[in-house]
Amino acid sequence: MNSIGRFRLEHTDGKARCGCLQTLHGKIYTPAFMPVGTQGSVKSLCPVDLQAVGAGIILGNTYHLYLRPGDELLAQMGGLHRFMNWKGPILTDSGGFQVFSLSDLRKITSEGVEFKSHLDGSRHFFTPEKVIRIQRNIGSDIMMVLDECVPYGADVAYTRNSMHRTTQWARKSREFYTGETGGQLMFAIVQGGFFMDLRRESAARITEIPMDGYAIGGVSVGETKQEMLETIYFSAPLLPEDRPRYLMGVGKPLDILEGINAGIDMFDCVLPTRNARNGTLYTSFGKVNIKQARYQRDEAVLDPECDCYTCMNFSRAYLRHLYKAGEILSLRLNTIHNLRFFINLAQKARSAIMENQFAPLLAKYRNMEMEQEG
Amino acid sequence: MNSIGRFRLEHTDGKARCGCLQTLHGKIYTPAFMPVGTQGSVKSLCPVDLQAVGAGIILGNTYHLYLRPGDELLAQMGGLHRFMNWKGPILTDSGGFQVFSLSDLRKITSEGVEFKSHLDGSRHFFTPEKVIRIQRNIGSDIMMVLDECVPYGADVAYTRNSMHRTTQWARKSREFYTGETGGQLMFAIVQGGFFMDLRRESAARITEIPMDGYAIGGVSVGETKQEMLETIYFSAPLLPEDRPRYLMGVGKPLDILEGINAGIDMFDCVLPTRNARNGTLYTSFGKVNIKQARYQRDEAVLDPECDCYTCMNFSRAYLRHLYKAGEILSLRLNTIHNLRFFINLAQKARSAIMENQFAPLLAKYRNMEMEQEG
Numbered sequence: 001m002n003s004i005g006r007f008r009l010e011h012t013d014g015k016a017r018c019g020c021l022q023t024l025h026g027k028i029y030t031p032a033f034m035p036v037g038t039q040g041s042v043k044s045l046c047p048v049d050l051q052a053v054g055a056g057i058i059l060g061n062t063y064h065l066y067l068r069p070g071d072e073l074l075a076q077m078g079g080l081h082r083f084m085n086w087k088g089p090i091l092t093d094s095g096g097f098q099v100f101s102l103s104d105l106r107k108i109t110s111e112g113v114e115f116k117s118h119l120d121g122s123r124h125f126f127t128p129e130k131v132i133r134i135q136r137n138i139g140s141d142i143m144m145v146l147d148e149c150v151p152y153g154a155d156v157a158y159t160r161n162s163m164h165r166t167t168q169w170a171r172k173s174r175e176f177y178t179g180e181t182g183g184q185l186m187f188a189i190v191q192g193g194f195f196m197d198l199r200r201e202s203a204a205r206i207t208e209i210p211m212d213g214y215a216i217g218g219v220s221v222g223e224t225k226q227e228m229l230e231t232i233y234f235s236a237p238l239l240p241e242d243r244p245r246y247l248m249g250v251g252k253p254l255d256i257l258e259g260i261n262a263g264i265d266m267f268d269c270v271l272p273t274r275n276a277r278n279g280t281l282y283t284s285f286g287k288v289n290i291k292q293a294r295y296q297r298d299e300a301v302l303d304p305e306c307d308c309y310t311c312m313n314f315s316r317a318y319l320r321h322l323y324k325a326g327e328i329l330s331l332r333l334n335t336i337h338n339l340r341f342f343i344n345l346a347q348k349a350r351s352a353i354m355e356n357q358f359a360p361l362l363a364k365y366r367n368m369e370m371e372q373e374g
Numbered sequence: 375m376n377s378i379g380r381f382r383l384e385h386t387d388g389k390a391r392c393g394c395l396q397t398l399h400g401k402i403y404t405p406a407f408m409p410v411g412t413q414g415s416v417k418s419l420c421p422v423d424l425q426a427v428g429a430g431i432i433l434g435n436t437y438h439l440y441l442r443p444g445d446e447l448l449a450q451m452g453g454l455h456r457f458m459n460w461k462g463p464i465l466t467d468s469g470g471f472q473v474f475s476l477s478d479l480r481k482i483t484s485e486g487v488e489f490k491s492h493l494d495g496s497r498h499f500f501t502p503e504k505v506i507r508i509q510r511n512i513g514s515d516i517m518m519v520l521d522e523c524v525p526y527g528a529d530v531a532y533t534r535n536s537m538h539r540t541t542q543w544a545r546k547s548r549e550f551y552t553g554e555t556g557g558q559l560m561f562a563i564v565q566g567g568f569f570m571d572l573r574r575e576s577a578a579r580i581t582e583i584p585m586d587g588y589a590i591g592g593v594s595v596g597e598t599k600q601e602m603l604e605t606i607y608f609s610a611p612l613l614p615e616d617r618p619r620y621l622m623g624v625g626k627p628l629d630i631l632e633g634i635n636a637g638i639d640m641f642d643c644v645l646p647t648r649n650a651r652n653g654t655l656y657t658s659f660g661k662v663n664i665k666q667a668r669y670q671r672d673e674a675v676l677d678p679e680c681d682c683y684t685c686m687n688f689s690r691a692y693l694r695h696l697y698k699a700g701e702i703l704s705l706r707l708n709t710i711h712n713l714r715f716f717i718n719l720a721q722k723a724r725s726a727i728m729e730n731q732f733a734p735l736l737a738k739y740r741n742m743e744m745e746q747e748g
Contacts, residue, residue, distance in 0.1 A: 040695060044702040047687070069670070069695045076671060077691055085687045296443070297450060313421070313459045317451055321414060321443045328418040328705055
């Protein structure tokens with residue numbers, strides 16, 4: 001292992017942490033929110049837009065990129081960074097979540113998982129080794145090991161068995177790629193569903209395997225908010241302090257702050273980008289549904305506290321018009337705003353932690369959520 | 375009339391002209407290609423993109439803007455410029471073409487035209503006066519008078535009758551809005567189908583009405599290339615030299631150069647934007663269908679002679695991937711390139727005219743077209 005020193009813990013405020021992770025394509029300052037760029041673009045945005053919203057790292061989906069354009073093509077093109085002209089860090093997931101959520105047929109063995117492409121029905125087999133080989137071709141800065149994301153409601157026996165398989169796959173992944181100086185980083189994933197004893201065992205076994213970072217997977221799969229929070233607060237402290245902690249697929253703004261409060265460093269979620277395309281926008285005063293008639297003649301900017309291109313240049317009335325008229329520009333302006341909101345949230349958390357002021361920030365968002373629910 | 379001096383003819387090379395038109399929102403240098411922004415955005419682009427491709431003026435569609443978001447809303451929002459945050463000049467068409475091409479039912483009288491909205495089937499009546507009132511609300515720099523765009527194949531009797539009505543409407547429009555110092559400009563439209571004697575008569579009568587510019591309408595409606603060229607070359611010299619000449623809805627790159635050669639100053643067409651969204655891209659070496667498998671591993675930029683953001687940053691392989699994957703970014707990168715190509719073509723024509731070198735430029739494009747057809 002040569003990853004020691006790649007992550008530097010800069011400051012803590014309670015359990016909340018600020019850190020810095022050195023990757024092949026630069027430093028990531030944590031807490032960080034990572035926009036999702038499934039198949040070689042963060043939907044509707046170009047690299048300049050991503051820089052403008054302050055993205056320090058983006059995510060790519062191994063499953064999608066493997067199927068199209070194909071990891072060998074990407075390798076031939078000099079990797080995903082060069083292909084999409086994004087010069088910052090990229091994290092790729094393992095494809096496990098997509099295999100289990102998008103693919104028709106799937107057959108899991110201890111060797112790996114067979115699945116049918118959602119594009120053309122062709123059959124494929126992912127092994128832990130193959131998934132790393134694909135990510136080596138993609139050239140991502142952070143590779144995730146293959147895991148099984150257990151569906152919500154799975155029983156304890158199934159979840160335990162699956163968790164052991166995920167651990168075994170992590171071991172095989174590390175053996176397959178032992179790392180190299182200044183090379184791609186590898187993160188493994190804690191599973192165990194919503195059984196805290198399984199989470200504890202998963203964390204204990206996964207963290208025995210030397211990795212550059214550790215993730216909490218298997219949340220945001222349909223569980224209650226209470227279950228999610230319990231799992232996050234239980235699992236985060238089980239991970240080593242000197243490695244970055246990544247909470248996969250989470251979440252709403254308050255969920256992210258709760259994660260940070262539990263000691264998580266990195267987050268990704270499709271919420272800001274997907275909701276942008278549905279006209280649901282996040283603001284400093286809560287969610288806005290830009291479709292609503294009340295915005296038809298509203299000359300105000302979407303969020304007066306926001307510094308994004310959309311808020312600096314356009315009115316709510318214009319954003320509503322673009323959405324109602326089905327204009328493509330609507331997708332981009334909304335995406336720019338929502339991503340800026342999420343990235344800025346993580347940046348505000350970072351500043352607050354640095355000044356030992358994280359608790360008031362969290363309290364503010366907890367109160368806002370209570371007000372919106374009430 | 376207070377428009378004398380608004381247009382300055384700078385230089386001629388044969389019949390090809392360079393000019394400068396002063397509008398409320400700045401100068402337009404001609405020959406100029408105007409991107410089409412139907413309903414408050416040039417599809418997929420924001421104002422910064424439009425500046426980057428060199429757009430000196432954009433077009434809005436009165437029919438669409440009247441129906442959605444509505445011209446009264448636009449007036450309340452400070453006009454279309456402020457609504458969409460475009461600080462350059464805007465030309466709005468009269469809505470005539472859309473009424474005759476998009477609307478279900480239509481009933482034409484000497485008073486105006488009744489039509490059903492393509493959005494909700496509601497009935498509306500456009501008069502020459504109403505169409506100017508709408509464009510006053512929109513606040514466009516150049517307003518077009520209501521005309522009837524005669525369908526291809528209409529007989530001489532129908533075309534003559536329609537042409538007289540269009541002339542009458544132009545007269546009513548000028549009486550309704552007599553112009554104001556430093557105010558919105560008004561252009562009228564020559565019609566007459568593909569009957570040259572009607573074109574001559576239309577031009578004679580229309581140019582009797584004092585206008586800030588004159589347009590040639592009713593081409594690009596399904597006629598042969600030969601018919602279109604004949605009409606353009608016949609009609610352009612019938613228009614006054616001291617006013618800008620606008621060829622509506624034209625066209626392909628070579629058509630634009632032919633228009634310039636005939637003495638036309640301004641052009642608009644949906645080809646670059648619509649084709650961009652279909653994956654058809656214009657380059658210095660001809661049209662490219664970016665869908666094709668031959669570009670799958672093509673690391674070259676789309677057009678090495680192009681200076682647009684797309685060509686400065688991405689490979690053909692990436693553009694093909696985005697198109698095949700249905701990525702929204704594909705629409706924008708393709709649109710940026712195609713618009714840059716068309717705007718640059720008009721700019722190159724302007725430079726060539728200034729140096730009395732327009733003939734070789736036209737010859738080059740005529741040869742290229744012959745090669746592509748052969």
